[in-house]
Amino acid sequence: MSKIGFIGLGIMGRPMAGHLLDAGHELVTVKRDKPLDQALADKGMQELANPKAVAEQSEIIITMVPDTPDVEQVLFGEDGVVHGLQKDALVIDMSSIAPMPTQEFARRIEEAGGEYVDAPVSGGEGGAINAALTIMVGATEKGFERAKPVLEVMGKTITRIGGHGAGQTCKVANQIVVALTIEAVAEGLLFASKAGADVEKVRESLLGGLAQSKILDVHGERMIKRTFDPGFKIKLHQKDLNLALEGARTLNLSLPGTANAQQLFQACAANGGADWDHSGILRALEKLADHEVSK
Amino acid sequence: MSKIGFIGLGIMGRPMAGHLLDAGHELVTVKRDKPLDQALADKGMQELANPKAVAEQSEIIITMVPDTPDVEQVLFGEDGVVHGLQKDALVIDMSSIAPMPTQEFARRIEEAGGEYVDAPVSGGEGGAINAALTIMVGATEKGFERAKPVLEVMGKTITRIGGHGAGQTCKVANQIVVALTIEAVAEGLLFASKAGADVEKVRESLLGGLAQSKILDVHGERMIKRTFDPGFKIKLHQKDLNLALEGARTLNLSLPGTANAQQLFQACAANGGADWDHSGILRALEKLADHEVSK
Numbered sequence: 001m002s003k004i005g006f007i008g009l010g011i012m013g014r015p016m017a018g019h020l021l022d023a024g025h026e027l028v029t030v031k032r033d034k035p036l037d038q039a040l041a042d043k044g045m046q047e048l049a050n051p052k053a054v055a056e057q058s059e060i061i062i063t064m065v066p067d068t069p070d071v072e073q074v075l076f077g078e079d080g081v082v083h084g085l086q087k088d089a090l091v092i093d094m095s096s097i098a099p100m101p102t103q104e105f106a107r108r109i110e111e112a113g114g115e116y117v118d119a120p121v122s123g124g125e126g127g128a129i130n131a132a133l134t135i136m137v138g139a140t141e142k143g144f145e146r147a148k149p150v151l152e153v154m155g156k157t158i159t160r161i162g163g164h165g166a167g168q169t170c171k172v173a174n175q176i177v178v179a180l181t182i183e184a185v186a187e188g189l190l191f192a193s194k195a196g197a198d199v200e201k202v203r204e205s206l207l208g209g210l211a212q213s214k215i216l217d218v219h220g221e222r223m224i225k226r227t228f229d230p231g232f233k234i235k236l237h238q239k240d241l242n243l244a245l246e247g248a249r250t251l252n253l254s255l256p257g258t259a260n261a262q263q264l265f266q267a268c269a270a271n272g273g274a275d276w277d278h279s280g281i282l283r284a285l286e287k288l289a290d291h292e293v294s295k
Numbered sequence: 296m297s298k299i300g301f302i303g304l305g306i307m308g309r310p311m312a313g314h315l316l317d318a319g320h321e322l323v324t325v326k327r328d329k330p331l332d333q334a335l336a337d338k339g340m341q342e343l344a345n346p347k348a349v350a351e352q353s354e355i356i357i358t359m360v361p362d363t364p365d366v367e368q369v370l371f372g373e374d375g376v377v378h379g380l381q382k383d384a385l386v387i388d389m390s391s392i393a394p395m396p397t398q399e400f401a402r403r404i405e406e407a408g409g410e411y412v413d414a415p416v417s418g419g420e421g422g423a424i425n426a427a428l429t430i431m432v433g434a435t436e437k438g439f440e441r442a443k444p445v446l447e448v449m450g451k452t453i454t455r456i457g458g459h460g461a462g463q464t465c466k467v468a469n470q471i472v473v474a475l476t477i478e479a480v481a482e483g484l485l486f487a488s489k490a491g492a493d494v495e496k497v498r499e500s501l502l503g504g505l506a507q508s509k510i511l512d513v514h515g516e517r518m519i520k521r522t523f524d525p526g527f528k529i530k531l532h533q534k535d536l537n538l539a540l541e542g543a544r545t546l547n548l549s550l551p552g553t554a555n556a557q558q559l560f561q562a563c564a565a566n567g568g569a570d571w572d573h574s575g576i577l578r579a580l581e582k583l584a585d586h587e588v589s590k
Contacts, residue, residue, distance in 0.1 A: 157503030184475030208452030213508030
């Protein structure tokens with residue numbers, strides 16, 4: 001069992017930390033303005049003043065925060081992790097952030113005597129609660145072997161994609177595929193609906209063939225039942241597609257479909273939908289067509 | 296067992312007709328310039344002069360031809376099916392054609408004393424050979440019940456979507472979803488590849504999560520192994536997206552992703568790729584990025 005510092009107790013981080021406590025690890029975190037989640041406190045989680053203090057107590061530090069600047073602040077800010085880093089400590093960033101800065105963070109952590117692993121996740125709140133997350137890992141072979149037993153407590157499909165940053169690259173690719181597949185399902189169902197077909201039967205039929213996807217199943221059902229409460233918020237997917245499109249610009253890469261999906265998310269946000277589930281991309285298309293999909 | 300007229304013995308039609316013969320039905324078809332496929336002749340298929348003659352001998356007429364004008368010609372042209380139609384004959388159009396003309400064809404066949412069923416398929420040559428096609432049916436309840444035993448000889452997932460034309464509407468929706476999902480996978484893998492990640496591991500990881508689709512599995516593998524021999528030809532998918540975009544114009548519906556995918560198929564065609572498998576949409580994106588995905 002390890003001494004683990006876990007920083008970032010949001011919707012995803014809370015259940016993930018809970019699994020680590022249940023597995024017998026000792027966990028500390030950074031004290032926040034609001035009180036620590038009661039369930040985590042009951043399982044023995046301790047609070048410390050800042051990331052530096054957390055690092056001083058931890059063999060492994062896990063970060064699960066919203067965006068690239070948040071990771072940078074936690075790791076390298078005043079009283080950041082790097083200032084309290086123990087020799088050979090393992091830093092596992094499970095946030096979804098930009099791949100190229102990740103390589104820079106890895107270099108700085110290794111210079112400070114630690115080991116860095118990027119391990120973003122897919123699977124959402126449900127995956128976090130059920131310890132069934134897909135985890136995409138960028139690390140050295142050695143770093144991966146060290147991180148694996150801890151990651152296995154939180155996830156199911158754990159794949160080392162490559163060296164530092166490769167986990168984040170894979171996560172961006174995942175978010176590209178997910179966004180465009182949601183748009184695929186939305187355009188298909190909208191066409192069927194406006195042409196007068198029974199969309200539930202269309203979904204059912206398409207699930208039996210080449211058009212099958214987890215998204216047709218889960219998000220297709222959401223679209224038909226019109227349950228656009230998150231799930232995964234459009235504003236978070238906008239952040240991820242921004243990583244994709246900024247990355248594409250840096251890499252000299254043209255992603256016309258991704259750019260288009262991002263514009264539709266922006267249309268949702270313009271209509272009060274930043275907090276809708278990402279299946280709400282349908283609503284932007286419905287607005288263009290002045291037609292609502294209905295069962 | 297029924298007397299069936301089967302018109303359209305292409306890549307799909309040949310194995311489909313073979314299954315009907317194997318099941319014990321009597322089949323006739325229209326004589327063409329080239330000799331009848333030997334395997335079908337050996338199973339007892341007979342040739343007649345024209346669609347009218349075929350209809351005169353058949354309780355059920357199945358059409359499996361390339362496009363809307365072909366169906367119109369076979370059914371209503373000089374010596375067309377309608378001129379030899381038996382009372383209560385069942386016309387099953389399994390071609391993939393436009394939904395709105397289909398409703399008109401159904402009306403004309405019913406006026407002539409027959410019953411019309413649109414039953415386009417998904418699943419490609421493999422699905423036809425293995426009698427595992429997904430079949431999307433537009434028909435009256437009665438027409439569906441009559442067609443079902445025959446369709447079950449050729450397909451696995453057989454769904455009545457609604458009345459006349461609903462099968463074709465569903466097929467168009469299917470082709471929208473398939474095209475956009477292929478683009479989703481292509482953009483995701485291209486991003487990963489250009490960012491330096493191992494695309495095979497990315498595909499593997501993504502298959503374990505929300506990005507999972509049959510297309511990520513099958514066409515993702517094609518993209519990585521660069522096997523762009525069809526499969527399903529880009530020029531056929533262009534025809535199907537044309538049905539989607541023409542339908543959308545008629546219906547006052549905006550399908551920005553579908554329009555974008557069609558432009559990428561056109562870029563493939565411009566580069567000699569009209570006969571590539573539709574996973575070759577990746578090549579249009581690669582050309583834009585001056586980068587090839589490789590294992």
